[in-house]
Amino acid sequence: MRRNDVTRTDGTWVGLSVEVRDRRRAGLAVFTAGASRLLISQASRPVLLAVVDEPLQGVDFWRTDAYRSCVPPLRADVGRALAGDVERWAHRFVRYLVDAPDSPLHEGRWLLTRDCPLPRWRHTDVSHAEYWESMLVEGHPGGYIDWFVHSGSWEVLPLRPMPHADDSRVKAYRKQAREGTLPPVLLWWVSGLDCHLILDGHARLAAAIAESVEPPLLELHRTVPRDDLAARTDEAVTFYEGELARFARLRAAHGPAVPDGAALAGPQLVRLFDDLNTARLPTWAWPLPGGVSRWRRISHEATGCRCGLPAGESCSAPDCPRRDGV
Template sequence: MTEYWWKDLRDRKDRWQGLELIVREGTGQAMEMQSGHNGRMALQVNGEALFWATMLKDHSGVWLVFNAEHPGQQPLLPAMTSADVETAKRAGEQNGISHWCRYFARQLMEASVPLLPPRRWLLRPMSLVKPKAPYVCNKTLPLAQWRFETPASNSDISVNWSLYGEDFPDLQNPEKVTHVDWWWGGHLLLGRYPVDADSGRVKWWRKKCRENALPPILVWYIAGLASFVILDGHDRLQAALTEGIPPQFLVLSELSEQSWTPDEETRQRVLRSLAIQQERCKQTPANIDAMNQSLMNLYDTRYLYAPTHSRAVLGDGADWEREVKAYLQRHQLDEYLEKILRREE
């Protein structure tokens, strides 16, 4: 039995940032990152490689090879029902995203094969950023202008994601080989299987999209790939793309905490400066909130960040190379082979 609990993560101004999920014990995991020498990586789903990846020698990016032959191309979580959508509606728009965080936390942990190993996790929303004025209200925003970001925070939460419409995949015909360019941010959105845009499920989600009742897309951010992998919501995303209505995302990531040692001399200089400002407050108006924020920043030595753990089981990568080479040859993609094996762009 899996032991877990959650709590709301808030910043210093008590603004909600996401749901922190602590997993103490588990019975297994459906997804796992594996690593080895020469920058070799593999994302396994149910014991089979879904993505093979290798980091470039100059650390400027990564090659991704999508395994279209993966035998487990099915939903990892139970299908969402109409009752689930109606329950979210009753939660209200203000509490909607918090409700969906809790919903997916339960689904992730109570699935037949839990996805998450014992660790500290975070579910954080990533919402559409509206264009700056001037822009035409009620006009459909083209996909190329879609941009999604995590909530603003005044705490040291280095788990800030962004995603652009231009980095969305072709869900109906996913690319088998992709180059993720880290110089330009990476952060691609990766699907796990092809989607039938004419399926009844997609049509139903299109209807919910028009009703402004589309649940968020659940993705997992994997640091080694600098990309988001869709865990749940392929059909919902296809429905949103077809309707031209931007969806909302929930990003799952591991969560770690570290502390840093401040420079005492610098701290004292800041304290003296704040003391001078405090004296001036007696004569002229000053921003007390800003001074308080500076003090909190001065003594809060913790920061949160999002790593991705992997198991070092790929050895020297020889088996990895044989699998990738055979796969590329079967799909007539030999032109990528040398670049991938040499780890060059």
């Protein structure tokens, strides 16, 4: 495992890149069945079943309550020692993710970044509590991720029910939230759901909402492999050199009034470099052995749906023909 700090060209710390080897399949993995069905499984335990609807406007899901965090309980003395330092927390969380056999990590290059887009979408006239409550996907055990209203990964899906504000764990974190020392909430961006899943920190997010403060976040996603990164860097440099050569030809033809192009091509090159280091790649998904029939068997076992509800009553199990009360 290779771990490196990722910084922007201006030196700003963005996150940690992790190159994982010799882990062919993740312990917390996404599987696909057919064109529209997804299964997230942790160490062979079904965690979440999902069906993308036909108009591609959202996803029906069902949580099984089988999810177990790959991060061990955070001790209070560790929280005080790190004192809300997101960079130091990132190094600790990476160690937890690498050591845990049931984390989402598998072979490839990953980024654990503080540069999560979610906080940037809050309007200044909306409180933190109101905003983050609106970002949480509702429904337990079943619900709906709305791509039509919340397009562009605008929602956060807890992998277990969110605790109440008076929960003992939430109360313990609320003081840290007020002091600005709250440990980060660990999110995993899953492209097949176009949504952020909470890997760890349900109580911490609930505490931030209860105190109406912005929660510190660390987002995990796949990023450009090292070999690809080198090739794409060469392409960016070649583009930059080509732009300078183009402006040089224009200057030779039209005189020194034509700029040399550095003021235009330089910032573009910087943006390309920054984007390459932080780019999101789609979440890797494995074909589910047994396909759709296996997915249906898992769904029946997890939801108990056969479907035996009375006529006219809506079922919340994904892929049930009675989901809308038909």
